[in-house]
Amino acid sequence: MNRPSVIVLTGGPGGGKSTLIEDLRQDPAWSERFVALPEAVQYARFVNISPDEKLFQRVIVRLQMGLEDGLASALGSQEGRFILCHRGSLDALAFWKQRGWPEDEFFEYTGTTPAQHYARYTAVIHLVTSADGVPAAYTRWPQAHRPEEANEAIFLDKWLQQAWGNHPKYFRIDNEQRDWPTKAQHAREILADL
Numbered sequence: 001m002n003r004p005s006v007i008v009l010t011g012g013p014g015g016g017k018s019t020l021i022e023d024l025r026q027d028p029a030w031s032e033r034f035v036a037l038p039e040a041v042q043y044a045r046f047v048n049i050s051p052d053e054k055l056f057q058r059v060i061v062r063l064q065m066g067l068e069d070g071l072a073s074a075l076g077s078q079e080g081r082f083i084l085c086h087r088g089s090l091d092a093l094a095f096w097k098q099r100g101w102p103e104d105e106f107f108e109y110t111g112t113t114p115a116q117h118y119a120r121y122t123a124v125i126h127l128v129t130s131a132d133g134v135p136a137a138y139t140r141w142p143q144a145h146r147p148e149e150a151n152e153a154i155f156l157d158k159w160l161q162q163a164w165g166n167h168p169k170y171f172r173i174d175n176e177q178r179d180w181p182t183k184a185q186h187a188r189e190i191l192a193d194l
Contacts, residue, residue: 012157
């Protein structure tokens with residue numbers, strides 16, 4: 001069975017991934033064109049493995065892939081909707097590197113290659129964290145569900161760019177000269193072209 005298109009929204013904390021998905025859900029022109037897949041970490045917190053263990057990142061990778069595969073199988077390619085993922089299977093690499101673990105060890109430990117991750121996705125849209133370019137718009141716990149300081153968000157964002165940057169359809173949307181409506185419109189234009 002052919003898979004529907006699967007598109008990743010990536011980027012450091014506070015880039016607008018959740019907001020974009022919610023905006024698209026509320027827009028009648030988009031709401032029936034896609035299904036959204038929440039980030040796998042939402043489910044992984046119930047498995048009782050600490051994020052400080054390497055096993056946690058392997059679980060995230062496999063859980064993300066399993067959720068995508070299950071949803072793609074249920075939809076099939078004839079349904080006409082694409083899958084919009086809040087993070088993809090390779091996002092775990094940035095959080096792995098945040099812990100100071102070597103990148104090459106990530107692929108050995110997860111039993112994957114960058115090419116395998118890239119092949120899963122039609123495109124990758126990178127929404128740069130607001131901490132990089134619009135620091136006044138960056139919020140964290142308790143106002144938002146993110147614990148990272150602004151400098152940590154920027155590091156994660158850079159590692160995500162390194163991880164995904166070689167995907168053949170990688171689109172990076174930064175914050176320069178853009179307010180949120182302009183940034184979101186750029187993402188919509190990319191989605192429409194895909």
